[in-house]
Amino acid sequence: MTSQPLDRKRCLSCKRWGGRRRPGSEPSSVEYDENDDKGPCIEGPWHGSLRGPRNACGQWVMWAELEAAEPAP
Secondary structure (H helix, E strand, C coil), rough: CCEEEEEHHHHEECCECCCCCCCCCCCCCEEEEECCCEEEEEECCCCCCEECCCCCCCCCCCHHHHHHHHCCC
């Protein structure tokens, strides 16, 4: 598994990304399989197109699974 930090605000950590992923073992990160790293944009500006984990757009919204995994302040 490969990991990417949340602060990059890429498709991988966006709620609109439909690829396979899971919250990372490190806080504020996402893990994914770099051999299966494409997923469709769902109701975002790239709706229907396959996006990779490093793609970005100006309408990023944090994936709900990451909000639940964030430590309380």
